Amino acid sequence: MKNEMRVEFDAKSVNEGFARVAAAAFLTQLDPTLDEIADVKTAVSEAVTNAIIHGYESSEGKVTLSCSLDDQTAVLVIEDKGVGMEDVKKAMEPFYTTKPQLERSGMGFAFMEAFMDEIKVESKPGVGTKVTLIKKIGQREEENQDGCGDSSH
Amino acid sequence: MDCKYQLKDGCMRISMPKEVDHHCAEQLRKEADLLIGAYHIRKLVFDFSETEFMDSSGIGVLIGRCKNMGYSGGEVSAEHLNERIKKIFIVSGLHKMIQVTSEQTGGKLV
DSSP, rough: OOOEEEEEESSHHHHHHHHHHHHHHHHHGGEEEEEEEEHHHHHHHHHHHHHHIISSTTTTEEEEEEEEEOOOOOEEEEEEOOOOOOOOOOOOOOOSSOGGGTTTOOOHHHHHHHHSSSEEEEEEETTTEEEEEEOOOOOOHHHOOOOOOTTTT | OOOOEOOOOEEEEEEEOOOOOHHHHHHHHHHHHHHHTTTTTEEEEEEEEEEEEOOOHHHHHHHHHHHHHTTTEEEEEEEEEOHHHHHHHHTTTGGGTSEEEOOTTTSSSS
């Protein structure tokens, strides 16, 4: 079954929590494990935080989060119309950050890669950035067969 | 954000908030640094009992405090991590910088 949702919100740090919870809530229809939910929340939080801090450099703007489900695959897209990036590859290097003064760890993209199956980043200076996060949900059957599944839900 | 600080004999215990993200990072950083400086803290303990979520912004705050404490020869540890927070520590390599104590074993993580 296909299903989609899309939300737009102000680039304010208070909305980081909203965005990851909204994504997680929409995802529940795929019957994910708690671990899968946590993975998606972390990845969405990283992408939205990047949009706010780097995309809009903490000034005003809108961030959109869209989520589409197709069978057991979740595709989450986080978009901003901020400053964009010259060199995406460089930005994705672990520990690379343009804002060390803000104590950014430089691990945002590394976290997204660690917790999702696939990540795509498109960016253009002066236009904005689009991050696509893909994850297949529903590894639970296999886990249950191993007898180590999460029985809490 | 609900973050509590307990001070005793040069040791400060920080009860970390439920969600440690960019939104709470700035306040946490400012308050912690102010107290560390004002009370000559030598030992810093991050207590994650209440924490359910942390992302790389939280990692930044912890590494920053670690560095500050390191300059003054102080020590930093973290305790009461749930499975998710443990995973975040391991993925980021934070467990190599901060001593993690677990109640079950009383020893180090991994």
